[in-house]
Amino acid sequence: MKIEAIKIKNYRVFQDVKVENIPNMAVFLGMNGTGKTTFFDVFGFLHDALQTNIRAALAKRGGFREVLSRGQTGDIEFEIKFRPSEDEPLITYQLAICLNDKRQPAIKKEILRLRRGQSGAPWKVLEFSFGEGRAAEGEINTYEDIRLAERSRQQLDSPDILAIKGLGQFKEFVAVAELRRLIEDWYVSDFHVDEARDVREAGYSERVSTSGDNLALVAKYLYDNHREIFSDILTKMEQRVPGVKKVQAQETEDGRIVLRFQDGSFKDPFVSRFVSDGTIKMFTYLVLLNDPEKHALLCVEEPENQLYPRLLEELAEEFRIYSVLGGQVFISTHSPDFLNAVELEELYCLIKENGYTKIYKAAEDEQIRRLWEAGDLLGDLWRQDLLSDGVEKL
Known part of the structure; x- marks a missing residue:
């Protein structure tokens, strides 16, 4: 759809x-x-x-x-x-x-x-x-x-x-x-790193909540019921986040689920509360984007938060793959690094005029298209204010 x-x-x-x-x-x-x-x-x-x-x-x-x-x-x-x-x-x-x-x-x-x-x-x-x-x-x-x-x-x-x-x-x-x-x-991500780190009572969840607070339960569900998908997520984690070799959703003796991340440089895995914000967030996005059932509309606000800039290009590609496989994706951002991985036809710009917001498609602005075709990246055009103040406003 x-x-x-x-x-x-x-x-x-x-x-x-x-x-x-x-x-x-x-x-x-x-x-x-x-x-x-x-x-x-x-x-x-x-x-x-x-x-x-x-x-x-x-x-x-x-x-x-x-x-x-x-x-x-x-x-x-x-x-x-x-x-x-x-x-x-x-x-x-x-x-x-x-x-x-x-x-x-x-x-x-x-x-x-x-x-x-x-x-x-x-x-x-x-x-x-x-x-x-x-x-x-x-x-x-x-x-x-x-x-x-x-x-x-x-x-x-x-x-x-x-x-x-x-x-x-x-x-x-x-x-x-x-x-x-x-x-x-309709799904809009309201992701909170601290909630995704939480140890949860053993239970059952198939899809990541908007806040990510059930991440460990969903990881366990995928491991138990969709082992191939879970393996693909780990492969992508290794590619996207250097050092991560293994992720476990482990049930403790007192009946709780905890995420553990294995760094290839260390013998013992790290509990999620000791893992970086970026690692947790990337894993959450990969679990969300590899859901066996695609959301009809997935909205993600400012995915750049807590992520190392170099990971944003990788994340943009994951969003694009999701959209190709059948789930439409809307993303909001003001990150130049994320924009550098965006295609011109994918970009819409919001500007305020006289107290109200207008939305224009960047590809329909002749100046922006000429600069893009000449090799300028969208993130660089954003840094120069050419996607807000320098366009032919509608």
Whole structure:
């Protein structure tokens, strides 16, 4: 599954932003305060809204007026265009949120539609407003079913509930199923080295948590159930982090799991609390990126933190491999060293103008493209402020 375009309107610093032609691996560059975290939070907001409702998702962020872009009075709007796979139709999901007559958050518009080819009218799966609308009915398993389906009027329990959540008949339809997977399986790394070092009670975890606090349990799961994947991770650790020869997730006598790292120069392994931050972080990323089940969308904020600059090029390549194997990756950074390993087509730049953030694709700026084609590295252009102040701003 791949997100091809995103439009955001009146969501915090994004008063009116469109990001198009998004590749499998996309890097978002910007100074502190330009909105990199907010951009990732769009998916966090949709995730919370799907789990609960719009009102609760907004309340978690301070309420409608706190989220609405400063000085604006309109609706909060999102549009996501994606494909379940390369040969599937483009699917568009639109959502507009307003305050109703009672000054409570409500869904003003929710539309899901798809189109085959580049022409012709799109087929609407659903169209809702304030808890009421029309949706395709009957057994919906294919796109042909949508084309032939009758549209019937439906009523949701509340005007702040997403129709893609409230209408159970769509759970098997691929368009809605893939959209829900995209939102539910959204993952943003909030990695904390100290939590990854912690000794954990023996238990069971298959996937790395956003903070990395279950790293030892996941390592043990991979060792016990996916030995080949675990061996590949160790091979990459040896290549990426000089000296590391072996990693163990060992259960102690009192029923806890502890990570031990074997340095080739020493006979006895080191417990994780004595290993460098960079070693722990690289191992965590490798475990995350070698998950047998790829996340639909993996977001990583500032991976350069705690990592030795020379490792950033290796890490960028690991992210790229992950994206090629089926998991889309969004990365935020302001590290010149990481940027030096980024391709021009992968880079988006965030700049602030008059209090709001704009996003432009670096490859579409003629000056940047000429410098890139002449051999300049993106990290060097960033150091010279040419990716922020020297561009032809949108």
